[in-house]
Amino acid sequence: MLEHFFSPASVAVVGASRQPGKVGHDVLKNMMSYGYQGQIYPINPAATEILGIKVYPNLTSIPGPVDLAVICVPAPSVIQVVEECAARKIDSIVVITAGFKEVGPEGARLERELKDAISRYGIRMIGPNCVGLIDTASGVNASFAAGMPLKGNIGFFSQSGALCVAILDWSLAEDIGFSKFVSLGNKTDISEIEMLLSLSEDPETKVILGYLEGINDGLAFMDVAREVSKKKPVILIKSGTTASGAKAASSHTGALAGSDAAFQAAFRQSGVIRAHSINDLFNYALAFAYQPLPKGPNIAIITNSGGPGIIAADACDRSNLILTSLNKETVDKLRKILPPIASFYNPVDIIGDAGAERYLNTLAIIQADDQVDAILVLLTPTAMVDVAETARAVAGLAKQSPKPVFASFLGKKRVEEGRKILLREGIPHYNYPEDAIAAMNSMYRQRRWVDEPARTHLCYLADRDKVWQIFDRVRDENRNQLIEAEAREVLQAYGFKVPVNVLARTSKEAVAAANSIGYPVVMKIVSPQIIHKSDVGGVILGVKTAKEVEKAFFEITSRARARAPQAPILGVMVQEMIMGGKEVILGLSKDPQFGTLIMFGLGGVYVEVLKDVSFRVVPLAREDAHEMVREIRSFPLLRGVRGEQPVDIEAVEETLLIMSQLAQDFPEIVEADVNPLVARPRGEGTIAVDARFTLSR
Numbered sequence: 001m002l003e004h005f006f007s008p009a010s011v012a013v014v015g016a017s018r019q020p021g022k023v024g025h026d027v028l029k030n031m032m033s034y035g036y037q038g039q040i041y042p043i044n045p046a047a048t049e050i051l052g053i054k055v056y057p058n059l060t061s062i063p064g065p066v067d068l069a070v071i072c073v074p075a076p077s078v079i080q081v082v083e084e085c086a087a088r089k090i091d092s093i094v095v096i097t098a099g100f101k102e103v104g105p106e107g108a109r110l111e112r113e114l115k116d117a118i119s120r121y122g123i124r125m126i127g128p129n130c131v132g133l134i135d136t137a138s139g140v141n142a143s144f145a146a147g148m149p150l151k152g153n154i155g156f157f158s159q160s161g162a163l164c165v166a167i168l169d170w171s172l173a174e175d176i177g178f179s180k181f182v183s184l185g186n187k188t189d190i191s192e193i194e195m196l197l198s199l200s201e202d203p204e205t206k207v208i209l210g211y212l213e214g215i216n217d218g219l220a221f222m223d224v225a226r227e228v229s230k231k232k233p234v235i236l237i238k239s240g241t242t243a244s245g246a247k248a249a250s251s252h253t254g255a256l257a258g259s260d261a262a263f264q265a266a267f268r269q270s271g272v273i274r275a276h277s278i279n280d281l282f283n284y285a286l287a288f289a290y291q292p293l294p295k296g297p298n299i300a301i302i303t304n305s306g307g308p309g310i311i312a313a314d315a316c317d318r319s320n321l322i323l324t325s326l327n328k329e330t331v332d333k334l335r336k337i338l339p340p341i342a343s344f345y346n347p348v349d350i351i352g353d354a355g356a357e358r359y360l361n362t363l364a365i366i367q368a369d370d371q372v373d374a375i376l377v378l379l380t381p382t383a384m385v386d387v388a389e390t391a392r393a394v395a396g397l398a399k400q401s402p403k404p405v406f407a408s409f410l411g412k413k414r415v416e417e418g419r420k421i422l423l424r425e426g427i428p429h430y431n432y433p434e435d436a437i438a439a440m441n442s443m444y445r446q447r448r449w450v451d452e453p454a455r456t457h458l459c460y461l462a463d464r465d466k467v468w469q470i471f472d473r474v475r476d477e478n479r480n481q482l483i484e485a486e487a488r489e490v491l492q493a494y495g496f497k498v499p500v501n502v503l504a505r506t507s508k509e510a511v512a513a514a515n516s517i518g519y520p521v522v523m524k525i526v527s528p529q530i531i532h533k534s535d536v537g538g539v540i541l542g543v544k545t546a547k548e549v550e551k552a553f554f555e556i557t558s559r560a561r562a563r564a565p566q567a568p569i570l571g572v573m574v575q576e577m578i579m580g581g582k583e584v585i586l587g588l589s590k591d592p593q594f595g596t597l598i599m600f601g602l603g604g605v606y607v608e609v610l611k612d613v614s615f616r617v618v619p620l621a622r623e624d625a626h627e628m629v630r631e632i633r634s635f636p637l638l639r640g641v642r643g644e645q646p647v648d649i650e651a652v653e654e655t656l657l658i659m660s661q662l663a664q665d666f667p668e669i670v671e672a673d674v675n676p677l678v679a680r681p682r683g684e685g686t687i688a689v690d691a692r693f694t695l696s697r
C-alpha cells in the first residue's frame with residue numbers, strides 16, 4: 001500500500017528552489033542525500049541546474065515516468081501543479097505547501113478545490129501543510145526535516161509537523177531507528193487510517209507510533225485499529241483533550257462525556273496503547289521496538305540498592321504487573337552466589353558492592369525461573385560498580401533469552417556510557433524505574449490484547465415497535481424530551497424492570513395509588529417541561545401515610561407551579577419506593593467523531609462531582625461491559641465492603657449491553673440517563689428508578 005510514496009522509482013520535486021534554506025531546496029537536497037537510488041527530477045521554471053543535477057521547467061518536460069511528486073510551490077499554484085500531475089499520470093503526491101484550511105475560510109476553500117481536483121484525477125495525497133515523508137529502507141527523504149532517522153523498526157505518523165521534527169531529533173540523540181516517518185499535515189486525503197493499514201503491512205515496521213489531534217472518521221478508525229493492533233502495537237498520543245462535548249449538555253452523561261472520554265474509550269476498545277505524554281510515547285516505543293512481548297504479568301527486579309527497588313515495586317503495584325514470587329530453586333541458587341546480606345526475594349537486592357559478574361550471574365538465574373515473564377535491572381552507580389561492563393554483561397545475556405529485559409541505571413553522568421551501551425545493544429533503558437515499569441505494563445497490556453479471543457456481541461430481544469410509537473408521538477408533539485412515564489415505557493420495552501407507578505391527577509387519586517402500592521412511596525412531579533425534577537422541589541421520597549401523601553401532593557404541585565410557572569403539570573407520579581441495593585447510573589451521549597458513547601458510574605446526585613465514570617463507544621461487547629463496571633474507582637462498593645452483600649454485577653453489565661442495543665436501534669437518542677438504576681443484591685437484578693431521554697430534533 002502507498003508504494004509510490006515509500007518506494008517510488010522516480011520522484012519530482014516541484015518548486016525545487018535554487019536558494020539554500022528554502023523549503024524546496026532542502027527537500028531536493030534531502031532526496032539526494034540519503035542513498036535514494038531512483039530518478040530525481042527537480043522542477044523550477046527559473047533554473048537549469050540545482051545541486052549539480054538537471055532541472056526541468058515543468059512536469060511535462062520530464063522524459064520518463066514519475067511515481068511521486070513532492071510539491072513545494074506557493075498555495076495558489078498547487079492546483080495548477082496537480083493538473084500537470086494528472087496530465088503526466090502521476091498518482092501520488094506530497095503537498096508540503098501551507099496556507100490551506102489552517103489559515104481560515106479562504107484557505108479552506110482552496111483546500112476543498114484541491115481535494116476535488118485529486119479525487120477527480122484519482123491522485124492520492126499526503127498533506128497539504130506537512131513536513132513530508134521519509135522511508136529509511138528506500139532512502140526516500142521527501143521532507144524538509146533536518147537530517148535522516150537511522151534505519152529501524154518504528155513506523156511513525158504525525159498530524160503535527162513540529163512533532164515530527166522533534167521526534168527525529170530525539171531519535172538521533174538516542175540512536176533509535178525508524179522505518180517510515182510521515183507528516184500527515186491537514187489529512188485532506190491520506191489519514192491515520194491508511195497509515196495504520198500501510199504500516200501494518202510494512203515488513204520493516206514492528207511498532208506503529210502516531211500523534212493525532214483529531215480523527216476524521218472515528219468508527220472507521222476503530223475498525224482498522226482493532227485489526228492492526230492485533231498484529232503490531234499501535235501507540236498513539238492524542239492532544240486537544242478538552243471537554244468540548246460537555247457544553248450545553250442537558251444530562252449528567254452529556255456533562256461528563258468530553259471528547260477525551262470518547263478517545264479514551266475508542267482507544268481501549270480498539271487495542272490502541274495511549275501515550276499521555278511525549279515522554280510516554282518515547283518510552284513505550286523503545287520497549288516495543290527492542291524487546292519481545294512478555295508472556296505474562298510476572299516481573300522480577302534486580303537491584304544493587306534498596307530504595308530504587310522499592311520505588312519500582314511500588315510502581316508495579318499501581319500497574320497490572322505482578323511482582324512475582326520466585327521459585328524456591330531460584331532462591332536457593334541465589335543464596336549460593338550472593339552475599340548473605342543480599343535479599344533473595346523479589347526485588348532481588350544484590351547490594352551495593354555488586355559488580356558486573358554478580359549482575360550477570362543473578363540475571364542468568366532469574367531468567368531461568370518459569371515464574372518470571374520479564375526482568376527489570378536497576379543499577380545505582382556505586383564506587384564498586386563498573387557501569388559500562390555491567391551494561392555489556394546484562395545486554396549480552398539478555399539477547400540470549402526470549403524473556404524481555406529492561407534497565408534503569410539511575411543517575412546521569414556516571415551511568416551515561418552504560419545507558420548508551422544498553423540502547424545500542426537493544427535493551428530499553430529508562431532514566432527512572434517508574435518509566436520502565438510503565439513501559440513494561442504497556443507491553444503486558446499488548447500481550448493481553450493479542451491473546452484475547454474475539455469479543456462477544458449479543459443481541460437482545462425488545463419491543464422496538466413500542467419505542468417507535470413513543471418516539472413518533474414525542475416528535476409529533478414537537479418535543480425532544482421524553483416525560484418520565486414515556487422513558488419508563490422505553491426501558492420496559494427493552495426488558496428493564498421499573499418500580500410500580502401510578503399517575504395521580506388529584507390528591508385523592510394519589511392516596512388510592514399509594515394504598516394499592518404499599519408504603520412508603522415516592523412522589524414526583526410529572527411535566528413534559530420539568531426534566532430535572534429535584535431542582536424544582538418536585539420529588540419527595542419516603543412518604544409513609546395517606547395523610548403524608550395528601551400533603552406531599554400539594555407541596556409538589558405548588559412548588560412546581562411557583563418555580564416553573566410555564567410548565568404544564570400532568571399530575572404526580574406515585575411510585576413504589578425501592579429500598580436497599582446500590583444506585584448506579586447508565587448514560588448515553590453523542591460524540592461527533594465516534595457516535596454514541598455509553599457511560600457507567602455510581603449514581604445519585606454526586607456523579608458529576610466525583611466524575612467516577614467509565615465510557616465505551618457503542619456497540620458494546622460483553623467484555624466491554626465487564627471492564628466498564630470494574631473500571632470505576634468505587635467498584636469495591638458494588639462488590640460490597642465490610643460484610644455488605646455484593647450487588648448483582650452481572651445484571652448491571654447486562655443493562656449496559658441493553659443500553660448499547662437501544663442506542664444502536666435508535667440513533668436518534670442523543671442523550672439519556674438511567675439514574676438511578678438500583679442494583680439489587682446478587683441474583684435479584686436491577687430496577688430502573690428514573691430515566692431521561694433526549695431525541696434529536
Ligand code: COA
Nearest residue numbers: 015017018023043044072073074096097098129130131161
Ligand atoms: N512550478 C515549479 N516551480 C515553481 C512554481 C511552479 N508552479 N512556482 C514557483 N516555483 C519555484 C520558484 O521559482 C522558486 O524557486 P527559486 O527560489 O529558485 O526562485 C521555488 O519554486 C519556490 O517558490 P517561492 O515562490 O520562492 O516560494 P517559497 O519557497 O517562498 O515558499 C512554500 C513555498 C511551499 C515553501 C511556502 O508557500 C510554504 O507553504 N511554506 C510553509 C511550509 C510549511 O511550513 N509546511 C508545513 C509544515 S508543518
